[in-house]
Amino acid sequence: MERVVLVTGASGGVGLALCRRLLGEDGRIHLCLACRNAQKAEATRDLVLQEYPAAQVSTVEVDLGNLASVLRAAQELRCRFQHLDFVYLNAGIMPNPHVNFKALWKGLLTGRLLHMLTTAEGVMTQTDRLNGDGLQEVFTTNLFGHFILIRQLESLLCGNEKPSRLIWTSSSNARESAFSLSDYQHAKGQESYSSSKYATDLTSVVLNRKFNKQGLYSSVVCPGLVMSNMTFKILPVFLWVLLMPIMFLVWLFKQKPEYLDPLVKYHSCTSGLGKNFVEPRKLDVDEETAEKFYQKLLELEGQTLEKYGDLLD
Ligand SMILES: NC(=O)C1=CN([C@@H]2O[C@H](COP(=O)(O)OP(=O)(O)OC[C@H]3O[C@@H](n4cnc5c(N)ncnc54)[C@H](OP(=O)(O)O)[C@@H]3O)[C@@H](O)[C@H]2O)C=CC1
């Protein structure tokens, strides 16, 4: 039976690179590109088919920041497929990024600069806003839309003959101090991105606890610092070109490979000789907080399903 792989945010950046890599590794998979923009999805499909003409590539329209769209997409996917082998929960946003250069300077004086350049801890702020569902946009797009999607796809992911895998694109920018259970959507602070990625790490830990027995496994990864639309909104392209040699050297530090562990985040790394490998780092997650947060997600899911009852089977 063919393996089906779903990738969200496949229209560019990390998601597109991932699609190419997946087809390069195994040209027999069925790759489904989940994108919010139908035209971009078709253009992406054409692009990957140019490179892999024999590949099976389909598209599905989903705006992860819009829960009605997520429910519609899930319904469509349930009709099309009986099983999903891999789901890459990759789509993400970092709206209105702002770099605190003062903090970087302070970091230089206090010896924390290297850490700051690999995690952006204390360096980045964002301005978030409410979406049409009355939820914070970053929380919904980066985490909750994906959560609803996989919950709605449970029949394709759980209790099947073959196990299924969820791979969340998290970030080394995920930080406990940016997250609070009492404000888990991060409506009050200015680090919605970091909070949403920490919430992602928490969610993955609990999903493993709840669903491993049913054959569903979840991992979080950090792709490293990638030049994409997201990073080009932080600094102009020419500055990145100038900074790249420095940032490349910085990201070359601290690297070693290992096996998949639900309490570990897998960071993409490159050695000084250009060899790509993965470095596991233990998740900074307290399992009790993860469980409490999961209960809050379930509550919010209940409200969402009640609101959109007409979109459910
Ligand atoms: N770039 C980096 O250095 C790092 C990125 N990451 C993570 O990698 C992931 C991909 O980011 P990256 O490729 O860099 O960024 P890009 O902005 O290049 O790509 C983001 C992708 O997500 C899609 N997307 C955004 N909002 C929505 C939405 N509401 N519904 C559906 N799709 C959406 C975009 O679609 P569209 O084309 O329509 O905008 C695009 O395909 C994110 O989760 C990000 O947090 C993690 C660590 C580092």
Ligand SMILES: CC(C)CCC[C@@H](C)[C@H]1CC[C@H]2C3=C(CC[C@]12C)[C@@]1(C)CCC(=O)[C@@H](C)[C@@H]1CC3
């Ligand atoms: C002028 C200075 C010498 C360099 C300033 C560089 C900063 C703009 C970057 C330093 C660390 C970077 C970083 C990210 C964004 C740009 C920086 C703050 C991310 C937050 C991008 C998205 C992610 O998910 C993280 C993994 C990145 C962490 C590092």
